[in-house]
Amino acid sequence: FDPIRHGPAAGGGASYPDDTKRPLTPRGIQRLKRAGKALVALDVTFDVILTSPLVRTRQTAEALASMFREPPPIVNAPSLAPGGTHNAIVEELGKQALRRKKIAIVGHEPGIGELAARLTGLRKPIEFKKGAVCRIDVAALPPTGNGQLKWFLTPRILRKIG
DSSP, X not given: OEEEEOOOBOOOGGGOSSGGGOOBOHHHHHHHHHHHHHHHHTTOOOSEEEEOSSHHHXXXXXXXXXXXXXXXXXXXOXXXXXXXOHHHHHHHHHHHHTTOSOEEXXXXXXXXXXXXXXXXXXXXXXXXXXTOEEEEEXXXXXXXXXXXXXXXXXXXXXXXXX
C-alpha cells in the first residue's frame, strides 16, 4: 500500500477555527497534481484511495486521482483522522484488501509516519513532508511480519518527475 501525507494547507487560527475544514492552498493543489503526473509517469496505480475525513486529505486524494486515466475511487476512512489508532487503520486496510490490492492512504503527521514505521518494523516514525508518498509491501493484512519499504518519494522529487 501507499501512505501519502496531505498537501500544503491553509493556515489555521481565526480563518479556520475548525481544523477539520482547513483546505489545501491553490499552490498545494497544483503541487499535488504534479505529484500525480509523476506517479502516472512511474506507472504507479491505485485500486482505491482511503482518506481521512478532513477536507485537506480529501482534496489531496482528489488532486492525485484526477491525474490518472481511470481515477481510483476515494473512500472516507475515519480511522485515518488525527488520533486514529493503528489497529483501526490496519482493520480498515484489511477490509479493503479483500477486494483491492493497490491501496493508497492519505493521512496526517505524525500518524502516517508512525503507521509506516510500525508496518516496516522501525522504532522511530518516518518523516513525511507534505505530499510525500511511499510504497510498503506487506504479505497479508493484518500483517504477520514486517512489510518492505520499496520506495519513498519526497514532494521535491515528485515535482521534478511530474
